Amino acid sequence: MSGTNSERELIAEGPAIILVEPQLGENIGMVARAMANFGLAELRLVSPRDGWPNEKARSAASKADHVIDGAVVFETLEDATRDLNFVYATTARERYGFKPVRSPVYAASTLREKFRAGEKTGILFGRERWGLSNEEVALADEIVTFPVNPAFASLNIAQAVLLMSYDWMKSGMDDIEETRFQPIEQRPSTKDQVFGMFEQIEEALDARGYFHPPEKKPKMIDNLRAVLSRRSFSEQEVSVFRGVIKSLDAFPRQWPRKTTPRQKKADVTEETEGNGGDE
Amino acid sequence: MSGTNSERELIAEGPAIILVEPQLGENIGMVARAMANFGLAELRLVSPRDGWPNEKARSAASKADHVIDGAVVFETLEDATRDLNFVYATTARERYGFKPVRSPVYAASTLREKFRAGEKTGILFGRERWGLSNEEVALADEIVTFPVNPAFASLNIAQAVLLMSYDWMKSGMDDIEETRFQPIEQRPSTKDQVFGMFEQIEEALDARGYFHPPEKKPKMIDNLRAVLSRRSFSEQEVSVFRGVIKSLDAFPRQWPRKTTPRQKKADVTEETEGNGGDE
Structure with a gap:
């Protein structure tokens, strides 16, 4: 299930993925790998616990070097979002507030629209242990949450980034059912x-x-x-x-x-x- | 982003996830976790390299114990699929053949239809290093492949299972844009x-x-x-x-x-x- 090919088009555009105080380098690496698979490239890190650069992150990124090399560290979440026009916060916990709550599919299509209109966007992901604080969620425009099993909601940040990146990729496809290759063409018999x-x-x-x-x-x-x-x-x-x-x-x-x-x-x-x- | 709650409904139904000769216990565990998040529960292992049960798998499953405990080991892929009516093979590599090639969204909706009609279905995932052999793909009815970045296609098995499980979950939703919680209801002003x-x-x-x-x-x-x-x-x-x-x-x-x-x-x-x- 793996393979990079430098002759093929490298997609690298779309919303910034913003990790707030990520702890494990492995997770940052898996996030980079998830992003690269679905054409995202802009990674922002707010106060990563173990500093940056991080060799464990690079090794877990499985050759998504363009994402790791391009990652930028910020001291605060405000700094990490200053240049953006629109920001989503991801959360698994119910939040009491007035902010619109969206599904990943809805969020991806909103992000795609804004991307096409030239806006800069981002998606916030919280710490491994307890996600985003209410104050951090308050800095976002809208909330996005995943349709998980009510009795087993346990996505880690790399999984959450993978799903958002996947829906982002699909939001740009003309036909959501298209595939990269097709069976050998067969003529219907007479x-x-x-x-x-x-x-x-x-x-x-x-x-x-x-x-x-x-x-x-x-x-x-x-x-x-x-x-x-x-x-x-x-x-x-x-x-x-x-x-x-x-x-x-x-x-x-x-x-x-x-x-x-x-x-x-x-x-x-x-x-x-x-x-x-x-x- | 984590939390299990025994009072909430535990969804546990749908296609069997079949891992062919998985190598790392951690990956099997992450597969179980991915499945549990999106309501799948039936895990089948064909000749896992390190035997079964596997403590590394249990620990990586992050409390998806019902999936780990229910996992069944088979010697051959034929044995693992005998009782099934319809099987998808996942692959990242182009395969030359007559089998229909589907997107995950299409495959998920096909699986959902068959599930509702009472058919037993499964999805095959290959080894970490080189996926499924052509002979193994030949045992499936159709192929499913992910819409990844052409120049960076590098999904591991746990990521691939996560994406299929996610699309499976979505295929069962009346409204793909529904979310588990909503903002505090606000009355429009007069x-x-x-x-x-x-x-x-x-x-x-x-x-x-x-x-x-x-x-x-x-x-x-x-x-x-x-x-x-x-x-x-x-x-x-x-x-x-x-x-x-x-x-x-x-x-x-x-x-x-x-x-x-x-x-x-x-x-x-x-x-x-x-x-x-x-x-």
């Missing part, structure tokens, strides 16, 4: 190709006495075709399927072999080589 | 309350000679009201605002004091006590 497959299968089955008793044959064909065509085939699939039938139909039709449920693999191999038939 | 505030401010400003020269007063009042009413006030806000004006207007109007930019705090205190005016 009905004629499907009919050809039906005929091949039915002829091979007929030769083996599958349609028994004969008066049930029309109904059995109906059922068989219904099963085979419940989902539409691609040309490639019709081709694979016809190859399978051809192979199964390759040995003599005249001497049906008596199969048993416990027949061994070795027998099957022999038979497909045309030697078998009756034991 | 126009009459706003007019009362305007009059109070304008009267206080008039007494201090703010509207100068007099012929500009109507235009200045227009501008002032435009600024004050750009966003609508709640009743509480009108009340807070009127209190502020009243307080600023509390000392004598007859002896305007000459303020200087460097005026000290002590002076202000004296004045609000009614002693000051001219220095």
Whole structure:
């Protein structure tokens, strides 16, 4: 699940991630890694406990060096937000106040709008132990909170940053269901190709006495075709399927072999080589 | 950002998370924590390198004990998926094949549909070092991949599980923008309350000679009201605002004091006590 590629576009824009008094270097590093995955690059640290730079942060960042190298330290949260136009505070605890409370999806789309309008924005994340103080939340414009399991709300800061960064990335996609790569393109088969497959299968089955008793044959064909065509085939699939039938139909039709449920693999191999038939 | 509460509803349902040959106990623990946050509970481990149970996993799970205790170990991926109806494989690398490739949002909504229809589903996550083999991906029905930064795609398994679990949780919400708590409810003010505030401010400003020269007063009042009413006030806000004006207007109007930019705090205190005016 890992890999950087310098020939591909490095996305590095969007809101500043502001960590208030982060304690563990590992967490700062995981935050940087989370940001880089989803195209964020501006990391601000308010009074990190263990100082800065921090080697543990760099190593946990898993090569998100552009985020670590660009991180800026501030003494106070006010200093860290002076140049910003709009700031969200993240919190897991219910806060009593008048500030609007938003979901991450709503917040991400608001941040994207402001980004496109040229505003500078930021998202505040609190300390590992107890998050943001009420005074810190008061410095933000709005609150964002995650839709977690009511009985198990336990996101660490790197996880919270990952989720916000992810929703930020998605807010910039034209189609939220687009993916970076696609399956090999397949042309849908024509009905004629499907009919050809039906005929091949039915002829091979007929030769083996599958349609028994004969008066049930029309109904059995109906059922068989219904099963085979419940989902539409691609040309490639019709081709694979016809190859399978051809192979199964390759040995003599005249001497049906008596199969048993416990027949061994070795027998099957022999038979497909045309030697078998009756034991 | 942490806290469990046994009185609140513990959500524990949905697709099984299947880790194929996970190596580090810490990662298994972080996976359990990620799952618990978003209401998933069924963890399956295929040949975990360091055996099971694993104390490092339990400690990294941050009290997601119901997930750790319920984890089941399987020898093979086939065994781990036998009872399931539908399986996604997660991958960051492009795979060449016919399998549909989905975004996490699409996959989550598919899983939710199947869950509601009573199907059992699962999501496969590969090893830390190199993910899933092509043979393992082939056992799944569809592929899911994350919309990451093209030049920095580096999600570890716990992060990947966190994102899938998050989208799973969101797929079950009636409104993706709902939040677990809301700001204190505020009644919108009536126009009459706003007019009362305007009059109070304008009267206080008039007494201090703010509207100068007099012929500009109507235009200045227009501008002032435009600024004050750009966003609508709640009743509480009108009340807070009127209190502020009243307080600023509390000392004598007859002896305007000459303020200087460097005026000290002590002076202000004296004045609000009614002693000051001219220095």
